[in-house]
Amino acid sequence: MARVGLTTENLVRAGAELADEIGFEQATPAELARRFGVKTASLYSHVRNAHDLKTRIALLALAELADAVSAAVAGRAGKDALIAFANVYRDYALEHPGRFAAARFRLDPDTAAAGAGVRHARMMRAILRGYDLAEPHQTHAVRLLGSVFSGYVDLESAGGFSHSAPDSQESWTKILDALDALLRTWPTAP
Amino acid sequence: MARVGLTTENLVRAGAELADEIGFEQATPAELARRFGVKTASLYSHVRNAHDLKTRIALLALAELADAVSAAVAGRAGKDALIAFANVYRDYALEHPGRFAAARFRLDPDTAAAGAGVRHARMMRAILRGYDLAEPHQTHAVRLLGSVFSGYVDLESAGGFSHSAPDSQESWTKILDALDALLRTWPTAP
DNA sequence: CATTTTGCCTAATCTGTTTAGGCAAAACAC
DNA sequence: GTGTTTTGCCTAAACAGATTAGGCAAAATG
Numbered sequence: 001m002a003r004v005g006l007t008t009e010n011l012v013r014a015g016a017e018l019a020d021e022i023g024f025e026q027a028t029p030a031e032l033a034r035r036f037g038v039k040t041a042s043l044y045s046h047v048r049n050a051h052d053l054k055t056r057i058a059l060l061a062l063a064e065l066a067d068a069v070s071a072a073v074a075g076r077a078g079k080d081a082l083i084a085f086a087n088v089y090r091d092y093a094l095e096h097p098g099r100f101a102a103a104r105f106r107l108d109p110d111t112a113a114a115g116a117g118v119r120h121a122r123m124m125r126a127i128l129r130g131y132d133l134a135e136p137h138q139t140h141a142v143r144l145l146g147s148v149f150s151g152y153v154d155l156e157s158a159g160g161f162s163h164s165a166p167d168s169q170e171s172w173t174k175i176l177d178a179l180d181a182l183l184r185t186w187p188t189a190p
Numbered sequence: 191m192a193r194v195g196l197t198t199e200n201l202v203r204a205g206a207e208l209a210d211e212i213g214f215e216q217a218t219p220a221e222l223a224r225r226f227g228v229k230t231a232s233l234y235s236h237v238r239n240a241h242d243l244k245t246r247i248a249l250l251a252l253a254e255l256a257d258a259v260s261a262a263v264a265g266r267a268g269k270d271a272l273i274a275f276a277n278v279y280r281d282y283a284l285e286h287p288g289r290f291a292a293a294r295f296r297l298d299p300d301t302a303a304a305g306a307g308v309r310h311a312r313m314m315r316a317i318l319r320g321y322d323l324a325e326p327h328q329t330h331a332v333r334l335l336g337s338v339f340s341g342y343v344d345l346e347s348a349g350g351f352s353h354s355a356p357d358s359q360e361s362w363t364k365i366l367d368a369l370d371a372l373l374r375t376w377p378t379a380p
Numbered sequence: 381c382a383t384t385t386t387g388c389c390t391a392a393t394c395t396g397t398t399t400a401g402g403c404a405a406a407a408c409a410c
Numbered sequence: 411g412t413g414t415t416t417t418g419c420c421t422a423a424a425c426a427g428a429t430t431a432g433g434c435a436a437a438a439t440g
Binding site: 192193218219220221230231234239240 | 427429436
């Protein structure tokens with residue numbers, strides 16, 4: 001019988017595309033096997049189980065996102081960097097909804113530590129270098145930015161901001177302005 | 191045979207508790223039936239299908255949350271109201287993780303419009319009354335606050351902020367301070 | 381008490397996950 | 411090139427969850 005040439009790499013990439021097309025939750029071994037024209041059981045030599053597949057898709061998405069952020073932020077500082085960072089997040093989520101959902105898949109701590117999560121945290125802090133915030137304020141700010149980016153993108157892609165003025169792009173721009181202003185005048189008083 | 195007395199109401203409440211115990215995704219008809227000591231098929235006279243069950247749990251959670259917010263915000267204004275609102279969200283998420291996840295379940299637009307989502311939006315705007323923001327700034331601010339609250343709570347409950355100083359409560363307090371400051375000095379320039 | 385309603389059942393189908401074992405294609409050894 | 415090992419994909423099978431159809435007895439209604 002003709003072999004399709006399945007590999008773990010292979011499956012994970014296809015799984016990521018599948019997730020973008022039909023949703024991360026629906027990117028199952030069964031559907032993936034169908035796409036490859038292969039029996040479901042055949043996947044199990046390449047991924048341990050359905051959870052393993054999802055985990056690998058999540059790690060792929062996190063790594064892609066970290067690469068994109070890293071590229072966008074390089075050579076920028078201050079508000080420029082903040083905006084570049086934020087836009088990479090948002091654009092990635094809009095272009096790759098399934099992968100973005102995957103990036104938010106709950107990994108067990110060990111797996112997460114081995115993945116690109118650490119790079120994300122480092123880059124977020126790098127951006128704040130331009131704002132001169134001492135600890136613990138820097139950490140508070142990191143958490144705020146992480147919350148806004150992930151929260152906004154989530155609500156937006158859930159359709160929360162469509163069908164009503166002003167349009168989402170305008171709010172996004174204004175929110176980034178506001179965050180920049182906030183970081184420059186961060187209330188450091190006890 | 192002894193009857194358990196299933197009702198739609200009944201199932202949805204139990205489903206919500208189940209979600210808090212084992213996660214919203216795991217709150218399935220099969221598991222619910224097990225808890226009631228009935229066969230899975232028996233649920234189908236009360237809920238249309240698994241998706242319908244989840245939708246109803248989501249609507250329950252949204253209504254509970256709206257009630258709690260409404261009670262907490264009553265009689266408060268400005269920063270007081272902001273903090274009360276935010277804390278209801280966060281406390282609800284920490285106490286009822288499954289229900290909170292349910293509240294973020296994607297409803298189709300008609301269902302969402304019929305549910306408590308509208309009350310949430312109204313209350314959010316009510317809070318901003320204390321900050322004197324004209325449109326479209328008010329809408330931008332609503333979207334920012336929604337993003338921060340849901341994003342923060344999401345990251346926190348995913349364990350993103352544990353295992354590292356400063357602790358989450360401190361960041362939360364500081365972030366609310368910062369948001370209050372931001373709203374009072376919202377950059378309204380074009 | 382008779383009848384209608386209805387709650388939960390059994391039975392059956394379908395789909396997805398996962399394991400075990402087999403056979404042939406590919407890769408390698410010489 | 412033939413012989414051997416590896417391995418990719420297969421079939422078969424067990425099992426669990428979702429869902430539908432139809433039945434029977436308990437509850438509600440008259």
